[in-house]
Amino acid sequence: MRNRKKFWKIGREEFCTENFDISRSGDIIVKEGNYQYNLYELAKWYGTPLEIVFPFIIEKRVRRIIDTFNYYIKYFGYKGKFTYCYPMKVNPRKEFVLSLVSEGANIEVASANELWIVKRLWEKNRFSSKIKVVCNGPKTEQYLALIAELKKEGLNIIPIIEAPNEFEYLKKFKGDIGVRINLNLRVKSHWDHKIGRFGFNPDEIIELGKIKNLKLLHYHVGSQIEVWEDLVNAVKKAMEVFIKAKKENPTLDTLDIGGGFAIPYEKRKKLYSPEVVIKNIIKNLSNICNEYQIEHPNIICEWGRAVVAPAQVTIFKVLSEKTIPNATAKKWYIVDGSFITNLPDTWGIKQRWHIVPANNANSKRLEKVWLAGISCDADDKYTSGGNYVLLPRLEDSNGEQYIAIFDTGAYQDSFASHLCLLSSPTKLLAQNGDIKVVKKRESSEELGKMFGW
Ligand SMILES: Cc1ncc(COP(=O)(O)O)c(C=O)c1O
Numbered sequence: 001m002r003n004r005k006k007f008w009k010i011g012r013e014e015f016c017t018e019n020f021d022i023s024r025s026g027d028i029i030v031k032e033g034n035y036q037y038n039l040y041e042l043a044k045w046y047g048t049p050l051e052i053v054f055p056f057i058i059e060k061r062v063r064r065i066i067d068t069f070n071y072y073i074k075y076f077g078y079k080g081k082f083t084y085c086y087p088m089k090v091n092p093r094k095e096f097v098l099s100l101v102s103e104g105a106n107i108e109v110a111s112a113n114e115l116w117i118v119k120r121l122w123e124k125n126r127f128s129s130k131i132k133v134v135c136n137g138p139k140t141e142q143y144l145a146l147i148a149e150l151k152k153e154g155l156n157i158i159p160i161i162e163a164p165n166e167f168e169y170l171k172k173f174k175g176d177i178g179v180r181i182n183l184n185l186r187v188k189s190h191w192d193h194k195i196g197r198f199g200f201n202p203d204e205i206i207e208l209g210k211i212k213n214l215k216l217l218h219y220h221v222g223s224q225i226e227v228w229e230d231l232v233n234a235v236k237k238a239m240e241v242f243i244k245a246k247k248e249n250p251t252l253d254t255l256d257i258g259g260g261f262a263i264p265y266e267k268r269k270k271l272y273s274p275e276v277v278i279k280n281i282i283k284n285l286s287n288i289c290n291e292y293q294i295e296h297p298n299i300i301c302e303w304g305r306a307v308v309a310p311a312q313v314t315i316f317k318v319l320s321e322k323t324i325p326n327a328t329a330k331k332w333y334i335v336d337g338s339f340i341t342n343l344p345d346t347w348g349i350k351q352r353w354h355i356v357p358a359n360n361a362n363s364k365r366l367e368k369v370w371l372a373g374i375s376c377d378a379d380d381k382y383t384s385g386g387n388y389v390l391l392p393r394l395e396d397s398n399g400e401q402y403i404a405i406f407d408t409g410a411y412q413d414s415f416a417s418h419l420c421l422l423s424s425p426t427k428l429l430a431q432n433g434d435i436k437v438v439k440k441r442e443s444s445e446e447l448g449k450m451f452g453w
Contacts, residue, residue, distance in 0.1 A: 321333055
């Protein structure tokens with residue numbers, strides 16, 4: 001039993017699977033305190049494709065980030081304050097956002113529509129009156145008007161200037177503003193671009209000179225940054241600009257370090273812990289500020305993927321199998337979900353996933369397989385980068401084999417689509433021992449309507 005857990009990388013904190021276990025009969029289970037959720041039973045009961053969200057995982061992960069920042073702030077005698085802002089684009093679903101806010105998260109938005117959701121929640125008093133909202137992204141007139149409206153209503157809202165036209169418009173804004181810097185820093189990540197397109201170059205920010213009500217300097221160097229040193233180097237590089245900009249703008253007192261903390265999706269090797277990154281961020285900030293004799297800036301962090309990815313699993317059923325001649329894998333397993341439409345990063349950025357059997361995890365006879373999605377697109381498949389996925393042989397599972405795909409809580413919901421008019425998975429919320437259906441698979445009629453029928 002212990003070996004099975006080790007084999008499937010279950011119950012390992014460094015792989016974000018510490019809340020998962022394998023039952024005696026070989027089903028994957030999730031443990032929330034005294035409550036247990038059996039993925040196989042849930043898949044049989046609610047059908048597949050299925051997504052299950054575990055808010056307790058979101059809450060634990062965001063708490064760890066907030067507590068660790070506050071711990072090292074105290075440890076190093078750092079004078080600035082820490083604020084966590086959840087970037088709504090990572091997963092804007094209600095069950096995600098409300099779980100985060102309940103744990104003390106603030107919000108980062110990137111569009112007028114995301115801000116509209118904030119407005120609705122704010123007006124219904126679902127937020128603390130002190131919640132901070134950082135507004136990134138290109139500002140349309142609708143977006144700017146909503147920022148102004150919410151500022152007037154008393155929301156602590158900070159627009160971030162990303163382009164010269166915004167700078168002109170926000171000169172009239174009566175409140176704190178931020179500016180986004182393009183650090184032009186190379187990092188180990190899919191999003192490491194030679195030429196960045198967001199924000200101002202360091203020289204341009206200095207040339208802007210005095211910026212009315214400048215409070216915050218923001219950057220985001222990329223997502224899924226594979227080595228922690230890159231996250232810390234970005235802080236050091238940003239501080240070079242911060243120190244220069246502060247000379248002209250004494251009101252500047254906050255550094256927003258954006259997102260980027262990575263998830264060990266593949267579970268082949270350990271990545272890094274929040275503790276090591278946060279400790280080094282605070283230590284370096286402290287040293288730099290002490291050396292240049294400036295006050296310690298407040299810190300805003302927008303790590304999104306790191307908080308929400310491990311809080312959702314996706315479950316598909318294997319419908320049938322087919323032999324593959326002359327390949328690293330021996331068989332196709334055709335599943336009832338779609339990699340292209342339900343897990344679009346598989347297609348978009350060649351995302352690798354950790355895939356395990358949701359039942360029969362004790363099986364000793366495993367097959368090397370590739371997974372074929374249910375849509376008609378030849379790219380709707382998962383080959384683990386031309387390698388293979390190990391799964392139980394179908395003849396050992398009475399034709400009932402389910403697979404669990406880990407860490408699907410970040411970005412997949414917002415990119416998802418409906419190729420072949422496929423319905424999206426049913427989404428369940430598993431919380432305090434209860435199961436709630438928060439989204440049903442769309443009926444043919446509902447899908448037809450979406451496409452004008
Ligand atoms: C401005 C900004 N902040 C935060 C994030 C979240 O990044 P991550 O999910 O890598 O933490 C993004 C992602 O694109 C972003 O553009």
